[in-house]
Amino acid sequence: MISSDRMTPAELAALLHFHAEAGVEWLLEQDPVDRFAEFVQAKAARGNIGSQAVQKTQTFVRNDTPRPATNRDTSNPSGSRMATAPVPQMAIPDEQAIAEARFAAESASSLAELKSAMEAFSGCNLRNSARNMVFADGNPSSGIMVIGPMPNGDDDRDGVPFSGRQGQMLDRMLAAIGLDRTSVLLTNVIPWRPPGNRVPSPRETDICRPFIERQIILAEPRLMLVLGNFAGRFFFGGTDTIHHMRGEWRDLPVGGLTIPAFATLHPQDLISAPASKRLAWQDLLAFRARLRG
Template sequence: MLRRAGAEGPRGVAEGSPATGPAAAPTESRRPAAGAPAPAGSASLPTWLEALGVPAGLEAGRLRVAELAPDIAVLPSLDDLAAHVAACRGCALHASARNPVPGEGNPQADFLCVGEAPGANEDEQGRPFVGEAGQLLTKILGAIQLSRADVFICNVLKHRPPGNRDPQPDEVLACQPYLLRQIELVKPRVILALGRFAAQTLLQTTTAIGALRGRVHRYHGVPLIVTYHPAALLRNEAWKRPTWDDVKLARRVLDAARAANSSAGTT
């Protein structure tokens, strides 16, 4: 599906470099990152990643859950984390949301998808990516031989912002320990950041998504690939082909990570 749809997109460029000229990536304008955090540092890739011949991106993720929220740091399972999210009063979103949306999927997934925030359908069902954009995400995953049962899917925010407005900095900070603990519990080998907001928030940068694509970033040591949010693809067909390139890269990184772990005698 993604092979056939859309136009060819540009490759990522160095962090901080503007995307200019006819080959520049279109800018996804759904939502900006909250605040203006300092740029992350340059990533240093392990040998098995360097062998893929993909440029290194940014290195981010220096804070640990225990530093931010000791009570969340000791949650022993994703179910316990979901219950904690349901009782969270760390920001005002719980008052307007119908249901918490902590995330779902394989608790030992090698592949983790991170979006921005729940929308109306997600708020109604308490599940991530279940609307039209979620159906497209399912197809995208299927195109690289992954099902929703194979991966873990969550968002930066665990409750829906009213009217799908921009997430606020205090909301991002309140939810940050939950996402970090999810990564600690799931232990993914690849993270796919869906959309500008998720990418900029995780990588602590204001760099445009077109400049973040096509590179292997690191978030808390985990390889991270940036692509467009499925909702953006529904609005702009031209982003489908670049997204196909991105998810193929994510699949290559996943396969390489599995091979490297197998060679090292780990599971």
């Protein structure tokens, strides 16, 4: 293991960035904590509480005298206040959460109203671990919608889609065909970052589906650029990888609209495998040709 005091500032920054991407929230406590001692103390405390409860029960049984049954509650004859177990919070069933998401989305008549509805929505457990809800950003009237999969750590921190290194790569991709963030609408299929950047479950995806579909309906884009495996499978179905889905125009039906959609590699794909930039460049040229035509 390499000690942090032997690392250069750049190496330390890269390590911290890696931990943030992995979902690590705390690296060190302010003071050293002996977790083993805490466990022993907690176990002993539970044992003491259990023995005290047994003694109280035995004393109660000895002191209690038979009395005629009545209709009133005699479970606490001493009149003392007895501890009650906390009532657990009930999770919203998936089907109910999907219905509530659909109702909230369809009730919004503008992107601003949709954002407010999503901020108030509590039916998706992803929002419980995310710092921010990441909503669409850019120009809603541009006619061009760029849709990625889900927020990463940078997006979650800033509350803006495509932040950090991935955002910088996307900026270069857009600039290569004469576009920028002010000339498109950027968004994600999933508005909350999953813990540790894991793939959302099918149920989580179903709950979020009404929100992204409503964004598309309200923005009414002329063209859509879909980025990466997850977003491609979400819109086009199947289990193909982005390398099989890319480079082909498809008509995407959404809420009565039919929108030409084109899939290409996600910016992270280009960061992880720079050789893929050649394929992405071919896709971007095809997208620009359709845009100008």
